[in-house]
Amino acid sequence: MIKTLKDIDNLLEKHIEYRKSCLNLIASENYSSDIVRGYLTSDLGNRYGCYDTSDPSNREYTGNKYIHEIEMATQELVKEVFGGKYVDLRPISGHMAGMAVVLGILEPDDLVIEIHLKDWGHGLVDPMRQISHLGKTIRVEFMRFDENNELDVEYLKKMARELRPKLIIFGGSGTLFPEPVREFRELADELGIILAYDASHVTGLIAGRVFPNPLDEGADILFGSTHKSFPGPQGGFVVSNRKDLMEKIGNTLSPSLVTSHHLNRIPAFAASLLEMKEFGHEYGKQIIKNSKALAEAMAKRGFNVLGAKRGYTETHLLLVDVGEYVDQAPGKLLEKAKILCSDDFSGASPQIRVGTPEVTRRGMKEVEMDYIAELFKRVLIDKEDVNQVAKDVEAFVAKYQDLEFAFK
Numbered sequence: 001m002i003k004t005l006k007d008i009d010n011l012l013e014k015h016i017e018y019r020k021s022c023l024n025l026i027a028s029e030n031y032s033s034d035i036v037r038g039y040l041t042s043d044l045g046n047r048y049g050c051y052d053t054s055d056p057s058n059r060e061y062t063g064n065k066y067i068h069e070i071e072m073a074t075q076e077l078v079k080e081v082f083g084g085k086y087v088d089l090r091p092i093s094g095h096m097a098g099m100a101v102v103l104g105i106l107e108p109d110d111l112v113i114e115i116h117l118k119d120w121g122h123g124l125v126d127p128m129r130q131i132s133h134l135g136k137t138i139r140v141e142f143m144r145f146d147e148n149n150e151l152d153v154e155y156l157k158k159m160a161r162e163l164r165p166k167l168i169i170f171g172g173s174g175t176l177f178p179e180p181v182r183e184f185r186e187l188a189d190e191l192g193i194i195l196a197y198d199a200s201h202v203t204g205l206i207a208g209r210v211f212p213n214p215l216d217e218g219a220d221i222l223f224g225s226t227h228k229s230f231p232g233p234q235g236g237f238v239v240s241n242r243k244d245l246m247e248k249i250g251n252t253l254s255p256s257l258v259t260s261h262h263l264n265r266i267p268a269f270a271a272s273l274l275e276m277k278e279f280g281h282e283y284g285k286q287i288i289k290n291s292k293a294l295a296e297a298m299a300k301r302g303f304n305v306l307g308a309k310r311g312y313t314e315t316h317l318l319l320v321d322v323g324e325y326v327d328q329a330p331g332k333l334l335e336k337a338k339i340l341c342s343d344d345f346s347g348a349s350p351q352i353r354v355g356t357p358e359v360t361r362r363g364m365k366e367v368e369m370d371y372i373a374e375l376f377k378r379v380l381i382d383k384e385d386v387n388q389v390a391k392d393v394e395a396f397v398a399k400y401q402d403l404e405f406a407f408k
């Protein structure tokens with residue numbers, strides 16, 4: 001119960017100590033630097049900056065003189081880091097950025113192809129089908145993946161020809177390798193399909209130039225989160241070279257989806273963009289080295305790490321089929337050992353998704369990945385007492401409380 005400020009402080013202190021004592025391998029989380037966190041408390045967190053998409057300078061509220069300047073300057077930074085002529089920073093999360101793209105571009109009855117939840121999709125469009133207009137709603141079909149989480153490109157081309165979707169959304173929550181966006185550009189032109197890329201997971205890798213920028217590969221729209229592999233404040237954004245699409249997306253964001261767009265995110269995002277300009281490339285390279293090292297170390301210990309044929313991964317995460325060792329999703333068991341990662345059992349066999357962004361920011365390198373693989377083995381293969389493993393995890397993470405690739 002919260003009666004005084006002290007009660008809040010106590011709870012927060014507990015949370016911070018607890019998370020400090022855990023090994024965070026959640027691919028969709030990160031640790032932003034104190035400088036970035038500091039900007040979140042700025043005055044902008046109490047202001048309104050809503051504007052009509054056709055003219056951002058004409059803000060609905062008064063008192064927006066510098067808010068406008070900060071937001072526009074941050075848009076310029078996004079253009080510099082992600083490319084693209086047009087930017088919208090109003091989505092307050094990656095999911096909302098995706099909603100704006102889908103609802104802005106599609107009409108009832110239009111078809112979109114996305115990645116299914118069971119293939120580590122985000123489940124972006126499918127739930128939106130509950131929004132119907134005169135009994136009609138968006139139609140959704142799904143790409144096909146094999147047991148190594150590899151996209152069936154030929155099947156997707158066939159689907160595109162036969163089903164004529166209006167929109168294809170590449171990018172999911174378990175991306176191991178760059179998607180074949182370039183291969184689809186010509187077909188998209190021929191059939192009039194809009195290609196969007198949901199970069200929620202890989203924005204940090206794109207900013208660090210260690211993952212192909214989908215806009216360079218021919219995507220019409222790039223959208224995503226600012227807090228996964230990209231170590232910024234929680235938030236979302238959309239970038240594109242197409243003014244027509246950005247107008248539709250913007251007109252959907254405002255007034256349908258957002259009025260206050262949580263302006264304190266904007267200077268914090270600007271600070272993390274500057275941080276990524278300075279450290280992003282080295283950070284991205286180390287993330288991928290760590291992911292590969294962890295994948296190899298786990299495979300060496302008998303784990304079925306997906307994507308072996310292609311070197312396991314080219315991103316900030318790896319996927320491991322653990323069906324041989326457990327008959328349920330093992331996230332909660334690992335949590336007892338103070339190892340945090342995501343699991344999934346919506347497919348044929350339970351899998352874990354192990355991400356390296358935060359441990360990389362914490363200064364871990366290839367040697368530490370070998371130790372982490374051993375921790376997974378102790379819990380999942382050796383079935384060692386989780387309390388014993390938890391003690392070792394605590395002692396291990398205590399040595400990595402600094403932050404690298406960050407402004408200090």
Ligand SMILES: *Cc1c(COP(=O)(O)O)cnc(C)c1O
Pocket residue numbers: 028093094095096098121122124171172173198200201224225226235236
């Ligand atoms: C996380 C995620 C999102 C949603 O992002 P939020 O910022 O959490 O709203 C959208 N798409 C994909 C593929 C994701 O992994």
